[in-house]
Amino acid sequence: MTHEPSSSHPLRVARARQPLSGAIRVPGDKSISHRALMFAALARGETRITGLLEGEDVLRTATAMRALGAAPVRDEAGTWRVTGPGVGRLSEPEDVLDMGNSGTAARLLSGILASHGLTSVMSGDASLRKRPMKRVMDPLAATGAVFLAREGGRLPMAIQGRADPAPLDYCLPVASAQVKSAVLLAGLNAQGETRVEEPVATRDHTENMLRHFGAEVVVEKTPTGGRIIRLKGRPDLVARDIAVPGDPSSAAFPLVAALLVSGSDVQITGVGLNPLRTGLFTTLVEMGAALEITNIRTEGGEPVGDLRARASALHGVDVPAARAPSMIDEYPILAVAAAHATGPSRFRGVEELRVKESDRLSATVALLENNGVRTTVEGDDLIVHGTGGDIPGGGQVQTHMDHRLAMSATVLGLVAAQQVEIDDTGFIDTSFPGYLALMNSIGAGFWI
């Protein structure tokens, strides 16, 4: 069942009474987990996935792949086996595909559905039904697939896919790994070369996984920091095991909590360090964070390492727009760090925050303002006026069905003078099941 606000889980968070300490692991990477299930379904043979994130978003993808004729089987926590029908061989789903809260699942799956000769209908929860799908419908329509969506390109959406999709040549108008991935996934069943150009590099898990399963992918860096990706169509994708690293976007929450709660010392092991995901770590170090990254190794084709964060007096920072794709999901928690820091911080070019699970720009502003922290929005920039460790708190937080807002609010509560009241923490399960308990294991003292 999709978690809806009617079954909300409110939480009141009080200031931490002790330093946070200990060594933890965070759940598997959400982006890689969605892709692992999808690629396994498109490959010949049985793929074994370890470390799969069993959050609600990824379970939606597993259910959708089952409806399309793949057979994902859960052997034990995080360990799954998927037998793929293979590219071009998926079967027509009998019912609506419900993608819950997950933009990644909906957008990536659109690429697969457009390039198979079947008709499908996709929907999602109240948050996902508000999010723009035109960004994938527009490029994917050039395959010959037909899309029918609600006003403004919103779900529910019907897709009449093509068994012989035309290969695409597309330049991304927005920095979006989801759109890039939808185009590449559609290219798998197209004869000839699919080409995607991105003006700014975005997370490249799709490209890495395509190669992992045996596709020919050529990536060229452009002089201005972008990339051109070429995929040879109709590759023979062959099942290969996948080890999913810990999610850096999830690690962000205990990490920032450790930096802010006085006296803390926390280690987070096995965290993915793909350079297109680590903008937050770079930014925190610029703010003066005592953040060490050690034991860097490669696991399943992705760099992985261990993090150690110790409480630090942070100062304000100016985050360039070009860094946004490498930390796009981390702005709400970075805003909490900036609220605690000394001096102002400016996050440049964060317009994409407006189309996430909530309008994260407005919701982040409300999170801080309702708790006594001043903010300014100038065009597409967010400015947070740091309090120098003096966050009043005492506010109510509306999370708008957004897991990252909810987790950011819990961290704010740990360092605010007055309790912070959060309307619903239930959506945390979309990306970080067990978050509150894991935080309690290092001393957060959440009342759950």
Ligand SMILES: O=C(O)C1=C[C@@H](OP(=O)(O)O)[C@@H](O)[C@H](O)C1
């Ligand atoms: O490709 C992915 O796995 C993701 C890409 C990002 O979205 P956009 O592509 O919309 O930037 C990110 O916000 C999302 O959490 C996961």
Ligand SMILES: C=C(OP(=O)(O)O)C(=O)O
């Ligand atoms: C934006 C996010 O996810 P999605 O787009 O998959 O809903 C997120 O996890 O922060």
